Amino acid sequence: VQLQASGGGLAQVGGSLRLSCVASRRTYGSHIISWFRQAPEKEREFVAGITSNERRTGYTDSVKGRFTISRDNAKNTVYLQMNSLKPDDTGVYYCALREGSLMQTRTGDYPWWGQGTLVTVSS
Numbered sequence: 001v002q003l004q005a006s007g008g009g010l011a012q013v014g015g016s017l018r019l020s021c022v023a024s025r026r027t028y029g030s031h032i033i034s035w036f037r038q039a040p041e042k043e044r045e046f047v048a049g050i051t052s053n054e055r056r057t058g059y060t061d062s063v064k065g066r067f068t069i070s071r072d073n074a075k076n077t078v079y080l081q082m083n084s085l086k087p088d089d090t091g092v093y094y095c096a097l098r099e100g101s102l103m104q105t106r107t108g109d110y111p112w113w114g115q116g117t118l119v120t121v122s123s
Helices: none
Strands: 003-006 009-012 017-023 031-038 045-051 057-059 067-072 077-082 091-099 117-122
Touching: 003 091, 017 031, 017 091, 017 117, 031 077, 045 067, 045 077, 057 067
Parallel strands: 009 117
Antiparallel strands: 003 017, 017 077, 031 045, 031 091, 045 057, 067 077, 091 117
16 A cells, blocks of 8 residues: 655644545555654654544544544545644654554554655744
8 A cells, every 4th residue: 555645834823734645545454544743853753543434533632622633435535634733743744554443653553654744834
C-alpha cells in the first residue's frame, strides 16, 4: 500500500487546515490509519488514528477538541481536520497504516508511511 499525504501549508494561529491521506488501493481487513507529526529537532509523535470500520478514533491530548480524524472508505482517504491551530502544531505531518485493530501510537508499529506534508502555523 502506498500512502499520499497532502493539504499542508501556512496557517495563522487560530486558523484551520485539512490534511488528506489517500491510499493507493483499498485495504481490506482490519487496519488503522494514523497521523503523526514531527516538529524540528523533535521525535515523530502520534496525533490521531482511526480504525478501518470508523468505529474508534484516538487523539493525543494536545489536539483533543481541536482536531478531527475521519475517513471516506469509498475514496480510500483519511482526513485530519485541524482547527484552532497553535504554533506548537507546526511540523511535518505523516499518515501511516498498520494492520489489525489496536490503536498503537508508536512509529515502529506502522509498516507503511506516506511522504509527509508540512504544516506551518505562524503567530
